[in-house]
Amino acid sequence: MADVTDADGLTVGQVSTRLGVTVRALHHWDEIGLARPSLRTAAGYRLYTAGDLERLHRIVVYREIGLGLDRIQAVLDDSATDVPGALRAQRAQVAERIERLQQLSAGLDRMIEAHERGLLLTTEQQAAIFGPQWKPDWPVRARQRYGDTTQWRQYAERSASRSPEEWQAVADAVADLDRVLGDAMEAGVTPGSPEANRLVERHREVFASYFPLTRQMQVCLSRMYETDPGFAAHYDGIRTGLATWFRKIVDASARAHGIDPDTATWQ
The missing domain is CATH 1.10.490.50 (Antibiotic binding domain of TipA-like multidrug resistance regulators)
Known part of the structure; x- marks a missing residue:
């Protein structure tokens, strides 16, 4: 990677704070190729660019609605993936969870x-x-x-x-x-x-x-x-x-x- 300074991007810690994601999760996503930082300083520190942050935002949203990491990677990177279909299927699962939670709330x-x-x-x-x-x-x-x-x-x-x-x-x-x-x-x-x-x-x-x-x-x-x-x-x-x-x-x-x-x- 090109030699850059901290001003060119955000560190893992800064991204963790900004997105509410643990540093451990960011490291894991980097290891599996789901969300790798595009830059690295001369000292070897990872730096995330604005484009990296946009991808991370999508990952966080998809994860919050219940998509697994493999499915998220397919939605982001596989052009053959039916993204609307995947999201509709997930929406149906979310609706089922909402109904179960409503039943639980009534029971409580x-x-x-x-x-x-x-x-x-x-x-x-x-x-x-x-x-x-x-x-x-x-x-x-x-x-x-x-x-x-x-x-x-x-x-x-x-x-x-x-x-x-x-x-x-x-x-x-x-x-x-x-x-x-x-x-x-x-x-x-x-x-x-x-x-x-x-x-x-x-x-x-x-x-x-x-x-x-x-x-x-x-x-x-x-x-x-x-x-x-x-x-x-x-x-x-x-x-x-x-x-x-x-x-x-x-x-x-x-x-x-x-x-x-x-x-x-x-x-």
């Missing part, structure tokens, strides 16, 4: 809302799915009480992706379990029996629609069913004494798995 909006509200259902949908006894402020109260727990986060993640039809299936499963529990108590199923233990396992499976329920957590939950006035009224409304009977079958199952119900904690 739902996730945020689920963490803040719990249920992504209208008041009318809640009443239709969960019945007239459902109170719309229950999710708000639950958020205030449990919003900083792992279980609330797990519940929110499920809620964010759940449709009204899926919530209806959850509500139906819970109602069916309540009915089966009431029938079992009335039939005299005893705590610790195989049938009682199967019902305890079924309760854990149904409850997993909200968040995973460990055996120790189930013991704590059964205590709340018995002592909380709202829960106790719900279960005793199905069968008198059902809340207490359910606590007993959970305790018996817990003992069979080496858990002392009296010392069980929410973990």
Whole structure:
């Protein structure tokens, strides 16, 4: 190359700053012949001319829209390349990515809302799915009480992706379990029996629609069913004494798995 001075062009560092491209990338493009500096000083430093910068600008644009380096080189140097066709194909891919990002954004909006509200259902949908006894402020109260727990986060993640039809299936499963529990108590199923233990396992499976329920957590939950006035009224409304009977079958199952119900904690 001709002997030149720095005034004849821009150094690698200057081009890196001007274009927002790393020096390493510029060196790589030089090595593969994609964008070689046209000049070099007597000391051996690379210098980029105005024409080099124009080529680099095109490379940066093509790279930002997703073209690979091989494809960029073909677009720039191969006269047989259908440049408009290549760009149209890339535009279609960009449109697909935009659509995916929009879907991701909508999903994130739902996730945020689920963490803040719990249920992504209208008041009318809640009443239709969960019945007239459902109170719309229950999710708000639950958020205030449990919003900083792992279980609330797990519940929110499920809620964010759940449709009204899926919530209806959850509500139906819970109602069916309540009915089966009431029938079992009335039939005299005893705590610790195989049938009682199967019902305890079924309760854990149904409850997993909200968040995973460990055996120790189930013991704590059964205590709340018995002592909380709202829960106790719900279960005793199905069968008198059902809340207490359910606590007993959970305790018996817990003992069979080496858990002392009296010392069980929410973990």
